[in-house]
Each structure stands twice: as C-alpha cells, then as structure tokens.
Amino acid sequence: MDKGLPFRNIGLALCCCLMIFVLPFETGLGDEQISPGEAKIRFLGHCGFAVQTENHLLIFDYVEKRLEGKYEEPETRSLSTGYINSAEIEDRKVSVFVTHSHTDHYDPVIFDWEDIIPDIKYFFGWQATEEPQYNYLIGPKAEWEDEEMRIYTVNSHHSGVPEVAYLVLVDGLAIYHNGDCKADYKEDMPYLKSKTDHLDIAFVHPVWEEKWDYYWITLELINQMQPQAVFPMHVRVGDEEKYFKPFKSVYQPKMKSGEVVLTRNKKGAAYLYKDGEIILE
C-alpha cells in the first residue's frame, strides 16, 4: 500500500548506522570509554587541566576570574571549550586539585561545583579554608589515599605562600602537576620516584633556559621519571612563541621516550593518552 515505507526503513537504518559509525570519529573517544592506563586531557587555560581517567575526572589549578577576557569567549562553556560546566560533569567522580593560593592557580569558583556534583573531593596544598570536608595536603610531603587513588605532594615556599606539586596515582596512571612549586629536586625527585618508577603525564613550567630553577626541576623529572607526555603550562596569552617551541626543542631531545605536547594556549584542546602515547584529538 505504502511503497515509500521500506525505503523509509532503509533510510532509518542507514541513519542509525551512520550515527554508530560516524559519531565516534566526530567527537573522539568519549570520556566514558577511557580504559585503565588511558586518559583524555583537556587544556583549561594557563595551568588548568582536566584529566579524565577510566573512573575519575581530575581538575588541576582551574581559574576563570583571572583569565576573563584573555581567551576568546566560546558560545558555550564546556570541557570541549576549556571550561568546567558543573552540569556537564555532575555524574562523574571529580577530584579538584589546587597547588597554591595565587589567583592564577586558585579561583573560588571551584566551590560552586559541589552544589551540583555529589561525588566531588577537593585537595589543597595549603590551609585554604577551615571547612573539614576538604583535604589539606600541607605537608611537608603530605600523602592521601583511598582504595582508588593515591596522592603525594612535595613543597616549596618561594613566592610568599606555601605551594605544592601533586603526584596522583589513579586508574593505572601516574600524573604530576607542578603548579609553581620549586621543588628541591635533588631530594624530592627520589622521593616521588619511591612512589612510582615512572610518570605518564607531567604538567610543568614552560621555562627552558638553564638560568631558571624550573629548568633543572623539569630536567630532573625527565631524567628520573621519564614522563611519556610533558605539557609545558603557565604561558601567558601572547607569549606562545617565546615559550612553546623553544621548550620543545630543548627538552624533546633529552627524553628517551615520550613527547613534549604543546597546547599553544588553545583552550579546550584535547589529547588522548593511550598505550603511552599522545593522540591529538
């Protein structure tokens, strides 16, 4: 009676097939498809990164206020454009890490998220508040663990406030975020190495000249821990040329394996870490 019907069904089936096969390639690997030892990393501006592992979303040094107007404003604020939108991640296990109180690393906007996200933990490298539900890894060399995650810090106090760098072991990954910490690398790197013999992902300062302390910290980190993906961060908008390329040309040859990964300050830039390698999304 209706000759169009079979064709409509075929059309519908084709549509479904296209959705199944085409969508994953359009959007990259979904955050819910991350396996142990894999991660999806997104750049959130300055020193801010989101790292989605198999079961956890880690958010480091997230800042909005201080960066307002510095990056192009996207139509929608989401992980894919380099922002935390709490409604988008409300069903995830979220851990928020802040290295120190300077406003390019710490923005109280992070506290808005706990109204929306039931499973959220906060870690601070100093006594950020008196609220007992948060975790203050003041140290020196604080440790925290539960059955899914282990966290270690090293400390410095060079800029008027206490600071930490974080080592996070979770879902088969070892992740390091330096913040602005000027670790005593001769003592602290062997300490971190006693917790993990390697790093998968390291977020480090962008300096590449020997005259800066951070140069030696990053060098020691590479020599001792052989991170597979090294992200220079803390590059001001407009300073990209000054830091990113020289950083890579100095450090890449020093790495026995792995890669220096450049965000080039593209907020929302996404990277898949899989089998010890970075795949640009």
Ligand SMILES: [Zn+2]
């Ligand atoms: Zn800073």
